[in-house]
Amino acid sequence: xxxxxxxxxxxxxxxxxxxxxxxxxxxxxxxxxxxxxxxxxxxxxxxxxxxxxxxxxxxxxxxxxxxxxxxxxxxxxxxxxxxxxxxxxxxxxxxxxxxxxxxxxxxxxxxxxxxxxxxxxxxxxxxxxxxxxxxxxxxxxxxxxxxxxxxxxxxxxxxxxxxxxxxxxxxxxxxxxxxxxxxxxxxxxxxxxxxxxxxxxxxxxxxxxxxxxxxxxxxxxxxxxxxxxxxxxxxxxxxxxxxxxxxxxxxxxxxxxxxxxxxxxxxxxxxxxxxxxxxxxxxxx
Amino acid sequence: xxxxxxxxxxxxxxxxxxxxxxxxxxxxxxxxxxxxxxxxxxxxxxxxxxxxxxxxxxxxxxxxxxxxxxxxxxxxxxxxxxxxxxxxxxxxxxxxxxxxxxxxxxxxxxxxxxxxxxxxxxxxxxxxxxxxxxxxxxxxxxxxxxxxxxxxxxxxxxxxxxxxxxxxxxxxxxxxxxxxxxxxxxxxxxxxxxxxxxxxxxxxxxxxxxxxxxxxxxxxxxxxxxxxxxxxxxxxxxxxxxxxxxxxxxxxxxxxxxxxxxxxx
Numbered sequence: 001x002x003x004x005x006x007x008x009x010x011x012x013x014x015x016x017x018x019x020x021x022x023x024x025x026x027x028x029x030x031x032x033x034x035x036x037x038x039x040x041x042x043x044x045x046x047x048x049x050x051x052x053x054x055x056x057x058x059x060x061x062x063x064x065x066x067x068x069x070x071x072x073x074x075x076x077x078x079x080x081x082x083x084x085x086x087x088x089x090x091x092x093x094x095x096x097x098x099x100x101x102x103x104x105x106x107x108x109x110x111x112x113x114x115x116x117x118x119x120x121x122x123x124x125x126x127x128x129x130x131x132x133x134x135x136x137x138x139x140x141x142x143x144x145x146x147x148x149x150x151x152x153x154x155x156x157x158x159x160x161x162x163x164x165x166x167x168x169x170x171x172x173x174x175x176x177x178x179x180x181x182x183x184x185x186x187x188x189x190x191x192x193x194x195x196x197x198x199x200x201x202x203x204x205x206x207x208x209x210x211x212x213x214x215x216x217x218x219x220x221x222x223x224x225x226x227x228x229x230x231x232x233x234x235x236x237x238x239x240x241x242x243x244x245x246x247x248x249x250x251x252x253x254x255x256x257x258x259x260x261x262x263x264x265x266x267x268x269x270x271x272x273x274x275x276x277x278x279x280x281x282x283x284x285x
Numbered sequence: 286x287x288x289x290x291x292x293x294x295x296x297x298x299x300x301x302x303x304x305x306x307x308x309x310x311x312x313x314x315x316x317x318x319x320x321x322x323x324x325x326x327x328x329x330x331x332x333x334x335x336x337x338x339x340x341x342x343x344x345x346x347x348x349x350x351x352x353x354x355x356x357x358x359x360x361x362x363x364x365x366x367x368x369x370x371x372x373x374x375x376x377x378x379x380x381x382x383x384x385x386x387x388x389x390x391x392x393x394x395x396x397x398x399x400x401x402x403x404x405x406x407x408x409x410x411x412x413x414x415x416x417x418x419x420x421x422x423x424x425x426x427x428x429x430x431x432x433x434x435x436x437x438x439x440x441x442x443x444x445x446x447x448x449x450x451x452x453x454x455x456x457x458x459x460x461x462x463x464x465x466x467x468x469x470x471x472x473x474x475x476x477x478x479x480x481x482x483x484x485x486x487x488x489x490x491x492x493x494x495x496x497x498x499x500x501x502x503x504x505x506x507x508x509x510x511x512x513x514x515x516x517x518x519x520x521x522x523x524x525x526x527x528x529x530x531x532x533x534x535x536x537x538x539x540x541x542x543x544x545x546x547x548x549x550x
Contacts, residue, residue, distance in 0.1 A: 093435070093442060
């Protein structure tokens, strides 16, 4: 069993007199990929805000054992998607804390932005305006922005909003890869049950103010446990500041490396979109 | 064309006009991208109440405008927090209060011409003290904008993300609100209270049509504003027009073709 990354213990939360969450308990372990699903207004965004520390529970506690948390907000709204900035400028905002107040980005910061855009498959778009990109590409940029700060935990809020099915599939594969290859802990808040069931370790339902584990996902979890990296990441992330290896990582590298390692054969193919879990005929897992 | 520079008032007009053309769009970029374009309008109308108050009390009207504007700007922020999804409500409320107050107070002013000069500006009748004040405000606004350049961009793009990243959003918003109020008050004297907000929005709107980055949006906004000011002042000198209105309309004449030829992504 891995170390707990997020521990939500007996948490209740109310907006005024309206109870949104009541006595919620769950744990997300290191290197897990967990989905939180529920209908609009069920309380999943509240739960996400509690995890991010934007809200304080009225009862119980939320412990996040990550030094840095990458947050990917919803895109597809005009306020974000029409902002007059290019991709590089947007991703650089992810390094704001590291660059420091009253300081300007250095060459090394721009290099890290390039590396992380390469990982997200967006390096050719770095001088393009955000408004010129499709919804899926904008979401990749937002993921790159979250990744550039080298977070231990990635939290995504409705990543499929305003994105077509094909772009959504590519996005899920990127997240899947981040989890499988780099051991990143991912929590994704969404109402898209189908994709969550395919890609995550397990998922929780938020309903009527309570959170419960989806029983079918427990089965998936057990089946996948031998395939999941619950001990250590398979590779160091190229966007990691402490990474001393090759910096000119490319998607082709990832595919080449993957092909020589039997333990990674279950990772989805970037180009084809195939997933071994599908090949085994278990669509739900 | 250089003959107009033999007059000291025209030299001052160009100096003050260009300084304001640098700082108004810097503030404009922030308010436009925060979807609060009408803030400038609300504050400039409210500044008239301050001008009236200053004239009644016998103090410098610009000081009166600054005090009232700062109070109005923070009131907008407070009301905005009460209606987070309807930010424009706060602007409408403060604008109504400002106009109502200005109209009542204007009835008590003996020198009506002095009050009217703030409505449409009097860039060619600026005193040395006012030049010094504009210079001081310019230095402060430019310095703050450069030092907080990336934080301001972060906040305008994703305020929630900026809070998470540890950016002191509250403090920076406080500084921006303060600078917006001061800039609007100082500019009201020169280009006119009724036209400050146009100079805050039109150059930014022009820049957004052609820029391919945030940095260029900021630079082009300032360059457009300087261009409009210079052309507007020259036209107003030779055709005996009101400078404030000429500057703003010059901007509009540039914006229209830019919008017509700009392709939506």
